[in-house]
Amino acid sequence: MLTKRIIPCLDIKDGRTVKGVKFVDLRDAGDPVELAAAYAAQGADEIVLLDISATNEKRKTMAALVEKIAARINIPFTVGGGISSVEDVAPLLAAGADKVSINSSAVKHPELIDQLAKEFGSQFVVLAIDARKVGNQWIVHTHGGVVPTDRKLFSWAKEGQARGAGEILFTSMDHDGTKSGFALDPLQKLNELLSVPVIASGGAGHLFHFAEAFITGRADAALAAGVFHFGEIKIPELKLFLKSNNIPVRL
Amino acid sequence: MNIAVIQYNAGNIRSVAFALERLGVNYIVTDQPEEILKADKVIFPGVGEARSTMSYLKEKKLDQLIIALRQPVLGICLGMQLLCRHSEENNTPCLGVFDVSVKKFVSTPQSKVPHMGWNALTNVGDWLASSITEKQVYFVHSYYVPINPFTTATTIYTVPFSAALRKNNFYGVQFHPEKSAETGEMILKNFLHSSL
Numbered sequence: 001m002l003t004k005r006i007i008p009c010l011d012i013k014d015g016r017t018v019k020g021v022k023f024v025d026l027r028d029a030g031d032p033v034e035l036a037a038a039y040a041a042q043g044a045d046e047i048v049l050l051d052i053s054a055t056n057e058k059r060k061t062m063a064a065l066v067e068k069i070a071a072r073i074n075i076p077f078t079v080g081g082g083i084s085s086v087e088d089v090a091p092l093l094a095a096g097a098d099k100v101s102i103n104s105s106a107v108k109h110p111e112l113i114d115q116l117a118k119e120f121g122s123q124f125v126v127l128a129i130d131a132r133k134v135g136n137q138w139i140v141h142t143h144g145g146v147v148p149t150d151r152k153l154f155s156w157a158k159e160g161q162a163r164g165a166g167e168i169l170f171t172s173m174d175h176d177g178t179k180s181g182f183a184l185d186p187l188q189k190l191n192e193l194l195s196v197p198v199i200a201s202g203g204a205g206h207l208f209h210f211a212e213a214f215i216t217g218r219a220d221a222a223l224a225a226g227v228f229h230f231g232e233i234k235i236p237e238l239k240l241f242l243k244s245n246n247i248p249v250r251l
Numbered sequence: 252m253n254i255a256v257i258q259y260n261a262g263n264i265r266s267v268a269f270a271l272e273r274l275g276v277n278y279i280v281t282d283q284p285e286e287i288l289k290a291d292k293v294i295f296p297g298v299g300e301a302r303s304t305m306s307y308l309k310e311k312k313l314d315q316l317i318i319a320l321r322q323p324v325l326g327i328c329l330g331m332q333l334l335c336r337h338s339e340e341n342n343t344p345c346l347g348v349f350d351v352s353v354k355k356f357v358s359t360p361q362s363k364v365p366h367m368g369w370n371a372l373t374n375v376g377d378w379l380a381s382s383i384t385e386k387q388v389y390f391v392h393s394y395y396v397p398i399n400p401f402t403t404a405t406t407i408y409t410v411p412f413s414a415a416l417r418k419n420n421f422y423g424v425q426f427h428p429e430k431s432a433e434t435g436e437m438i439l440k441n442f443l444h445s446s447l
Contacts, residue, residue: 250387
């Protein structure tokens with residue numbers, strides 16, 4: 001049976017992990033290579049690296065970092081942040097990235113999704129969508145969830161799939177950082193609407209939040225950052241909990 | 252031992268190379284026939300689309316070379332599918348080592364396509380160590396090889412399909428051992444240590 005995936009996310013600025021990482025038994029928790037390797041060893045199913053510096057100059061640093069991580073870890077990983085063209089992506093693929101995630105630039109230029117899917121295959125393209133509930137509507141926001149757009153979550157996700165995105169990474173900006181659980185209703189709706197996998201993001205605080213995302217939200221994967229970085233939730237413990245709730249996971 | 256990784260426009264060559272480095276084996280990534288022919292073992296990786304990849308292999312005359320190889324050859328993902336007779340992906344005639352036709356998954360509300368993520372190996376036999384039965388490995392694919400006389404491991408996703416194949420010196424895996432954590436490493440080692 002296909003298992004549900006647990007995905008730690010690392011925010012990277014100038015080649016270092018940011019957002020505070022307290023990782024015991026790690027010489028340098030700010031080193032994304034060490035951190036990615038530690039997560040892989042703990043049983044993470046994938047890793048997402050988000051370059052939040054993402055200027056042209058710094059993207060070269062990112063390709064070098066991707067290469068170091070690819071050399072070290074034996075599970076798939078996704079690289080995102082500031083990707084706005086096919087030219088931005090080729091060096092990341094060459095460095096060993098398994099997937100790239102695109103966000104703001106896809107909203108601005110939706111044809112980027114088609115171009116990347118055509119050039120590298122749909123399995124390589126993750127469309128990340130940050131959305132917030134405004135009135136009754138889930139509105140897509142860009143630039144780290146700050147700038148509202150005229151796009152709606154569900155139609156944008158559907159369009160992204162039609163253009164060739166192989167996965168949708170949905171972050172509820174209303175839930176992100178609250179530790180109050182994932183946004184279950186929109187997750188469920190995305191799952192009904194889409195035929196590509198959906199990754200739930202934003203709101204993880206307790207073990208049972210992940211179970212809810214998989215059972216109620218019917219997500220294919222769940223992503224979190226802080227709860228893993230601070231050791232509040234340990235991946236082996238999380239997976240045993242999910243298994244005991246009859247959710248298929250890789251142990 | 253010398254390993255040749257066949258160089259072509261596949262997406263996962265770098266990942267395969269890194270996995271071999273982690274295992275500490277000597278390898279070269281090459282599309283030169285003489286280099287491939289003299290290698291002890293050959294890895295035929297693959298991420299991409301069947302028809303364009305077959306055209307590329309033909310253009311480089313790698314198609315004839317691959318099927319004539321005598322040493323152990325491991326096809327990974329699309330590499331394994333291309334070792335079959337035919338693929339439904341853009342109706343592509345393939346290399347024909349395994350006399351079986353590659354089919355497309357039909358997506359259902361419960362099962363999305365591509366089949367992406369970690370899934371379990373069952374009915375493990377032949378060159379794959381039985382210790383990996385029920386272990387999960389990483390898959391990303393929309394097409395599959397049905398169960399056939401050469402199947403050496405199966406996985407279930409909407410239907411049971413071939414997770415691994417073997418015929419004489421030709422081996423194939425549908426999953427990505429280079430991305431399948433310790434289980435993947437064990438499978439690569441099995442192949443590297445296998446004798447005909």
